[in-house]
Amino acid sequence: MKLILSDKPLKIDRKNDDTITFIDLSALNISNCIGCFGCWTKTPGKCVIRDDATMVYPKIAASDHLLYVSRIKYGGYDTVMKTMLERAIPVQQAFIRMVNGETHHVQRAVVPKKAVILAYGEISEEEQELFRRLITRNAHNMNFESYHVRFCTEDAVDETVNSEVEKWEK
Amino acid sequence: MGKMMILNGSPRAPRSNSKQYAQIFSEKYESETEYYNISKNNHLELCEKMAGFSHVLLVFPLYADAIPVTLLHFLKTLEQHPPITKPVISVLINCGFLEYQQNEIAVEMIRLFCRQNGYRFGSVLKIGSGEAILGTPFRFLVVKKIKKLAVSIATGKYKTLHVTMPLPRRMFIAASTRYWTEYGRKNGITKEQMETMQIEQ
Ligand SMILES: Cc1cc2nc3c(=O)[nH]c(=O)nc-3n(C[C@H](O)[C@H](O)[C@H](O)COP(=O)(O)O)c2cc1C
Numbered sequence: 001m002k003l004i005l006s007d008k009p010l011k012i013d014r015k016n017d018d019t020i021t022f023i024d025l026s027a028l029n030i031s032n033c034i035g036c037f038g039c040w041t042k043t044p045g046k047c048v049i050r051d052d053a054t055m056v057y058p059k060i061a062a063s064d065h066l067l068y069v070s071r072i073k074y075g076g077y078d079t080v081m082k083t084m085l086e087r088a089i090p091v092q093q094a095f096i097r098m099v100n101g102e103t104h105h106v107q108r109a110v111v112p113k114k115a116v117i118l119a120y121g122e123i124s125e126e127e128q129e130l131f132r133r134l135i136t137r138n139a140h141n142m143n144f145e146s147y148h149v150r151f152c153t154e155d156a157v158d159e160t161v162n163s164e165v166e167k168w169e170k
Numbered sequence: 171m172g173k174m175m176i177l178n179g180s181p182r183a184p185r186s187n188s189k190q191y192a193q194i195f196s197e198k199y200e201s202e203t204e205y206y207n208i209s210k211n212n213h214l215e216l217c218e219k220m221a222g223f224s225h226v227l228l229v230f231p232l233y234a235d236a237i238p239v240t241l242l243h244f245l246k247t248l249e250q251h252p253p254i255t256k257p258v259i260s261v262l263i264n265c266g267f268l269e270y271q272q273n274e275i276a277v278e279m280i281r282l283f284c285r286q287n288g289y290r291f292g293s294v295l296k297i298g299s300g301e302a303i304l305g306t307p308f309r310f311l312v313v314k315k316i317k318k319l320a321v322s323i324a325t326g327k328y329k330t331l332h333v334t335m336p337l338p339r340r341m342f343i344a345a346s347t348r349y350w351t352e353y354g355r356k357n358g359i360t361k362e363q364m365e366t367m368q369i370e371q
Contacts, residue, residue, distance in 0.1 A: 032239050035182040035231070041354040044363055046370045054370065061369050074279040074286070076236040079243055085234045091369050094350035096267070096343050103267045103339055103346075109367045130282060134275045137235040 003063035007080035028052035039090035053087035075130030112145040172224025179230030179241030183207035198320040213247035221253035232265035260292035264300025270332040298334030
């Protein structure tokens, strides 16, 4: 499955690829993770907060191609995307193992991903640099097999997304 | 030495590790401290109060390699409603994994916030294995480092400090497996159930 997760509505030209799922997080009702660890120790694999996030994280886990589209804030994801990423921890186990010489959680049935992260907004050099470092870290925790980070201004988001989708369709 | 406002940015602030770290800090800081949980609806109140403090300590966990969204929301409000006089901002962060270095991106995000908004950045303490360390014999190491953090802020000799369990990774993994297995057992869930590969459909 190919998944586009965005914090704003997008105009995507899909030629004839019905394997692409598009989710606009700004249209969903997703509250923040409360750190209860229920998804690890009470109902493993399932978040105890039964809102729209529960239909998103299974799709994140199942996707092999992933495109995240998010506004950037203080060198990280802005609130809409960050809220969802925090709610995605049911896809991991509580248990820890080694990944690239560091301790990280064991993943449940999470398909390895080719990820593209598109960060938009007015982004300074230092913010870009910090965001890249964040994605390098995320890659270990989110099972990215490869990833590519792109930056653009808000008015270029649709165009940039479409250029990435075109690459998937090839 | 100035009056310190301690803000807990954990989404589970009332029952958090951050609260315990903040408590230890209050005991070690020689001047007055006031402690607040950041909640969904007290942002403006906290922004207003901040003007009365020369120092702020942000205490929070690492969430998905970055600052928790609870704190992010607050910083965005603070950006819109800055206090008349801006305090020095220090950071006490903890993460679940052994490597305290995993906290670095989140610390840089706070530093960036400070640069963008004209706050002076103070000291940092990065805690690794922060979910469990206070319940282990290594607790004293944390207390010692928090004291150092408190002194560095009080004297204006700002520092970047760190602490974690002094264990080889293999032993940390074994200890954390026992910790989480016990956590599940208290909820009536077995290790095998916790190890399910299935994610809800
Ligand atoms: C949604 C979520 C995301 C987390 N992400 C990370 C992470 O990326 N790295 C890490 O080392 N620990 C991570 N943790 C573990 C917490 O940082 C750790 O449990 C910490 O002790 C919680 O502190 P608190 O009780 O003050 O909230 C995460 C926990 C949750 C609930």
